[in-house]
Amino acid sequence: MIDICEESLKLQEQLVAWRRELHRCPEVGLETPLTAAFISKKLTDLQIEHQTNVGGSGIVGIIRGGKKGQTIALRADMDALAIREDTGLSFASQNGNMHACGHDAHAAMLLGAAGILCTRRDQLRGNIKLIFQSGEEGPGGAKPMIEEGVLEDPCVDSVMGLHIGNQFHEVKNGQVGLHYGNVMACLDSFKIKITGRGCHGAMPNMGVDPIVIAAQVITALQTLVSREIVPTSPAVVTVGIVNGGVAYNIIPDEVVLIGTARALEQGVRDQLAGRIENLVAGIAQGMRGGYEFSYTYGYPPLVNNEEFTKGFKKTAEKIVGAKNVIEIAKPTMGGEDMAYYLEKVPGTFFFLGSGNPEKNADYPHHNARFDIDEDVLWKGTALLAQGAIDWLENNGGPA
Ligand SMILES: [Zn+2]
Ligand SMILES: [Zn+2]
Incomplete structure (x- = not known):
């Protein structure tokens, strides 16, 4: 079987296409029906069992592994902001909303990971839950999803998610930023x-x-x-x-x-x-x-579990190389509703640098000209897929 990096790289063109398609039709808040329908269709194409309309437009997919083990959840947000886009991109939004935080990329990268993981389901030591969540920018989609049981049946043992962009200046293009402990504010x-x-x-x-x-x-x-x-x-x-x-x-x-x-x-x-x-x-x-x-x-404040994050660091080093895994020195006072999942189960929220001034991808988040360097998308997919596999392998029960 080819390695996850290679497989993710092969998906790069597809990831760009998915991201652009989502970018064209941004939706705001808890109800993001077009976005959810797009994701649900892709999961159906991949023959991944999933539930829709969980805590708003949220989607929960499950990939049941062939070997007994624990369950890890991979979470992507998929909502946008009420900002009129001013990027001039060929696939820019025309509906008055904008993916000005990169959640279009998050959803695309998780779809890519889902594709990779479901072709390996027989070898998986445990289950993968896929959480596509709306309302991150407000009023919060994680809490209603948890209340509707996203962390149960099968019970989720750990959780992982990422944010693309340029929130941390030390995390350069294509690099992974990690932090142990409290990394985002309430x-x-x-x-x-x-x-x-x-x-x-x-x-x-x-x-x-x-x-x-x-x-x-x-x-x-x-x-x-x-x-x-x-x-x-x-x-x-x-x-x-x-x-x-x-x-x-x-x-x-x-x-x-x-x-x-x-x-x-x-x-x-x-x-x-x-x-x-x-x-x-x-x-x-x-x-x-x-x-x-x-x-x-x-x-709540977002707290990364130290042990989980240490394990994920090894995964990240495999994907992007040790010199490109950066320990974030100072937390941000920005908030993230990923914090609700991390309150319940151990896991990590990491950052994938996508700033690139040559591609006009260096505007701040929530700016009308915000954009990402799409070349890093495959890395996000690889990090999620490999991260899940590694964690299940290292924390699995008997085969
Ligand atoms: Zn945002
Ligand atoms: Zn965001």
Whole structure:
């Protein structure tokens, strides 16, 4: 049997075609019916048993190995963003949405891996679950899929997924970035309504000005990270929306602030959630105003299992060569709902560098000109397929 690298390379043209086809019809959120239909059709062509409409448009496939063993899940997200594409590519999206994060590539690479793995099912020491998930960019597709039992029947013992692109500058084109432990932050949000009492802008003493209170709140929130969180633990508090007021000479009744809180550790996260409200309450009360507050726990911090990741490092070295496996020095404060699977079962989320300025593939993620260097697609397929085989071999039960 030819090796996985060779087989993946042979699929390269096919992977590009799949990725482009998905790129043309990006869909946003949990309901991505066209994308799901495309993937379901390919799985049917490969004669892979699968279930559709799991937690939205999610798809779960299963490849049952010929030998007894454990079950590893391979996960790809497949949703896009509400961004109008500005790449000028021949296969650019025309529908106002855009695959500006590379999820089109993730789905294509996992389809490639599925093809390779199902031709080897007799030799597989255990099962492979294929998870194609929507809603990663929001509101989150992993959680509903888990709630609908994606990690059960057969019970999933480990999980693996990847992100293509250029999130980490040290992970160059075609290289694999790994990190042991907490590598991405939680993705929480909060909404603060400051209530005052509207009045004429020339007579502020007649009312309670929520804009001035909001200004104090915004400034004070920044002291949580600088004065209260342990300096060696990363955290971010960002107010992204400030809404209030209608005219230059009117003090409004209320101001709404909406923002995000990020942390790599659960303890820091809880600290932020509690302290943001305390600060708002104290400031609003001290300035004669009121408030309403809500904090939404979003995606948890993403934690890679150290032992699993060490094992995967050996796989990655086989595929891309040891010098191209990079240990990521610093985590990112971006979030990922892959974190939900990794909360339940050990595994790893790795990064495949696809930046290439010569191909205009060096724009940041979520930019209207974001693109990937398609030449790396086969590597993603090989990494997923070989990663699954190696893990099953090394963690398998009796033959
Ligand atoms: Zn994204
Ligand atoms: Zn993404």
